[in-house]
Every structure is written in C-alpha cells, then in structure tokens.
Amino acid sequence: MQRSFLHRVVKFGVEDLNAFITVLRSRVWRVELQRRGASKKTSAAVATLGRPPIVPRSAGFLLCGVFPVVKAWSPWVKKKKGGEKEDEDNKNQTTSRSNNSSSSPLRLVDKKDKQLRVDIAQADEWFESGNTANYEKAFDILMLHLEKREPEVLWRLGRLTYEKSKVAQTKDEKRQRIEEAYDLVFKSMTIDEKNFAVHKWMAILLNELSTFKGIKDQLLTSVNVKRHMLRAVELNPEDATSIYLLGVWCYSVADIPWYQRKVAETLFAKPPECQFEEAYKHFLRAEYTQPGFYSMNLLMLAKSCVKTGDMEKAEQYLWKLQKVKVKTQDDFMAKKEGKQLREKLFKAGNNYSTTGESAEQEKT
Numbered sequence: 001m002q003r004s005f006l007h008r009v010v011k012f013g014v015e016d017l018n019a020f021i022t023v024l025r026s027r028v029w030r031v032e033l034q035r036r037g038a039s040k041k042t043s044a045a046v047a048t049l050g051r052p053p054i055v056p057r058s059a060g061f062l063l064c065g066v067f068p069v070v071k072a073w074s075p076w077v078k079k080k081k082g083g084e085k086e087d088e089d090n091k092n093q094t095t096s097r098s099n100n101s102s103s104s105p106l107r108l109v110d111k112k113d114k115q116l117r118v119d120i121a122q123a124d125e126w127f128e129s130g131n132t133a134n135y136e137k138a139f140d141i142l143m144l145h146l147e148k149r150e151p152e153v154l155w156r157l158g159r160l161t162y163e164k165s166k167v168a169q170t171k172d173e174k175r176q177r178i179e180e181a182y183d184l185v186f187k188s189m190t191i192d193e194k195n196f197a198v199h200k201w202m203a204i205l206l207n208e209l210s211t212f213k214g215i216k217d218q219l220l221t222s223v224n225v226k227r228h229m230l231r232a233v234e235l236n237p238e239d240a241t242s243i244y245l246l247g248v249w250c251y252s253v254a255d256i257p258w259y260q261r262k263v264a265e266t267l268f269a270k271p272p273e274c275q276f277e278e279a280y281k282h283f284l285r286a287e288y289t290q291p292g293f294y295s296m297n298l299l300m301l302a303k304s305c306v307k308t309g310d311m312e313k314a315e316q317y318l319w320k321l322q323k324v325k326v327k328t329q330d331d332f333m334a335k336k337e338g339k340q341l342r343e344k345l346f347k348a349g350n351n352y353s354t355t356g357e358s359a360e361q362e363k364t
Contacts, residue, residue, distance in 0.1 A: 109150055116148070123137075123138035127156075130328045132167070139160045139161075151189075152195070154185065154188035155185045155188040159185075161180050162205065165178045189202060199228040199235065203228035206225050219268075225249065226246075229245045232245070240293045244300070247304075248279075250275070250282060254274045279304050280308060295324045295331045295335065296334045298320055299317075299318075299341075301317045302315075302321065305317065306341070311345065322339065
C-alpha cells in the first residue's frame with residue numbers, strides 16, 4: 001500500500017496530492033458503506049471526505065452572484081417531440097428517468113458503467129421524493145462513484161450539498177456548504193462544459209453565494225449568472241427550470257431599486273436591463289414546457305402579473321398555487337408568500353376580478 005501510494009504521488013505530481021488523498025478517503029468510505037449498507041444516513045459525509053479537487057476560481061470566473069436567491073432544482077425535462085434529431089454530443093448516451101417519466105440524457109465519461117447508471121437513477125428517484133432522509137441516501141450512493149470524476153456524479157453531489165445548506169444551523173455553516181456545492185459543480189463543468197444541468201447549477205450557486213457579498217459584487221457577477229442561464233437553455237431548450245431562472249433574473253433586474261441602479265451605472269457602460277413583461281414571458285414559457293413543475297414559478301407568474309397590472313391573471317395563479325401539495329420547503333415558502341400576497345391584494349372590498357376559484361370552475 002505504501003509503495004502504491006508513493007508511486008501514485010510521483011505519477012500525478014505533488015500538486016495532485018490532495019486529489020489522491022480524496023480518492024483514498026472515498027475508497028475507505030465505499031468499503032464502510034458496503035459494510036454498513038448504503039442506506040445509512042451520512043450527515044457528516046462532506047466533512048469526512050473533504051472537498052474534492054477543483055480548478056482555481058481565478059480561472060475565468062468571478063465568484064459572486066445576483067439578486068434574490070433562486071431555489072429551483074429539478075433537472076428533468078420532457079422528451080423532444082416528433083423524434084427530433086439529437087445533438088451529436090448526446091448520441092448513444094443513456095437516459096435517466098424520474099418518477100414522472102420525464103427524461104434527460106446522461107453524459108457519462110464511461111458509457112459502459114452500468115452500475116453507475118443504475119445508482120444515478122436511484123439517487124434521482126430519492127431526490128425527486130423531496131424527503132430529506134432520502135437526500136442522505138442519494139448522497140451516499142453517489143459517493144461510491146466519487147473517484148470516477150464523472151460530471152453527472154459531481155453536479156448531483158453539488159445539488160445535494162446545496163440542499164444540506166438549507167438546514168445549516170449557522171451562517172458560516174451555510175456558506176461553507178454552498179461553497180462546497182459550488183466547487184463540485186465547477187469541477188463538473190471543467191470536465192463537461194456541454195452539460196446543461198451544470199450551467200443551471202452554476203447560475204444557482206453563484207446566485208446563492210452572492211447573498212454573502214455586497215451589492216457591487218452582485219452586480220458585477222450578474223453577467224456571468226445570466227450567461228450560465230442562457231447556456232443552459234441553449235443546451236436544453238426544454239428544461240423548465242433553466243427557463244424559470246431566466247425569468248427570475250429578468251424580474252430581479254426589472255425590480256432593482258434606484259440606488260442600486262446608480263451603483264450599476266458606475267460599473268457598466270450599459271447596465272443590465274429587463275422588463276417585467278419579459279420576465280412574465282419566461283415564467284409562462286417554463287409553465288407551458290412543464291406544467292406544475294415548480295411552485296415558485298406559479299408565485300413568480302402571479303408577482304409578474306401584479307407588476308404589469310393584470311390582477312385577474314395574478315389572482316388565478318395565486319389560486320392555483322394554493323392547490324399545490326406541499327412536498328418541499330420551497331413549496332411551503334411559495335404557498336406562504338402567495339397566501340400573504342393574495343390576502344393583501346384581494347381582501348374584501350378590493351376585488352379586481354372574479355375569484356380564482358370561480359375562474360377555475362368556469363374552465364371546467
């Protein structure tokens with residue numbers, strides 16, 4: 001073992017020593033999981049393994065974020081209609097399926113690794129359940145493949161690490177988890193830049209990291225965040241979540257207060273611009289692409305309608321939102337904010353239109 005260790009260090013070089021140590025840790029963890037069973041909870045898995053090797057952040061990306069926090073996560077999209085020809089890079093790729101029979105092509109380095117495909121499918125099923133205990137099981141099973149450095153594994157580990165940040169007890173712990181998630185997704189992007197899910201999560205995590213920085217840093221990175229969103233939509237125009245993120249970006253830019261616009265004018269020759277109408281179009285397109293995919297999209301549709309003065313549509317979206325079954329923390333928060341908005345705008349004596357309930361009845 002000692003000779004093998006020294007041989008690997010010499011082979012990879014001193015700069016890759018941390019990477020080799022990470023591989024050793026993951027192998028030890030794999031043996032332990034096999035002994036205990038991969039379904040055991042591993043709340044300290046990230047701390048135990050250490051952060052995976054990453055490309056330095058100075059390599060072409062500004063580490064900031066933009067505006068309100070984005071909470072979307074679903075990587076699933078519907079199959080293309082009419083047997084459209086797939087992109088050359090997606091040919092012969094395997095497919096991972098979610099509970100609702102939607103699919104997204106797996107871009108594996110080792111296309112012959114059948115066990116990896118099975119484990120990814122299982123991890124995705126656990127993730128889609130919205131159960132935090134299942135998140136731990138999904139994390140465990142993906143950790144078995146960490147040393148393979150598969151982009152599809154790395155960004156999924158990043159996604160799960162981000163979920164861990166939502167239950168962090170302190171601000172420092174939350175930031176550490178988000179940074180770990182970013183590192184995993186960034187590494188995935190350096191291996192496979194053409195994976196739409198990687199760009200989607202780069203946008204989400206850059207945005208999340210921005211909450212720990214000032215307005216200036218947020219504005220400076222807004223260009224990078226939007227670039228990742230556009231790239232995600234370009235690579236997969238049928239992914240509702242990526243389209244939703246574009247809508248959030250546009251809504252946020254349109255909603256920038258005057259004092260932040262003054263800061264933007266000092267940083268950009270031409271500050272980012274967008275209108276609420278454009279944001280609404282993105283949210284509407286996302287909903288059309290995958291109806292009911294995300295409760296927050298219904299909330300943003302309603303808020304966009306309020307901004308543009310279309311109270312009748314706003315009330316209908318808010319009514320639909322209240323019918324959503326709560327499965328995740330985001331569902332709870334969306335319904336809570338939606339209820340508050342509905343009570344504020346459509347309380348007794350301030351009815352802009354027929355109620356959302358009656359509108360639904362008219363449709364049926």
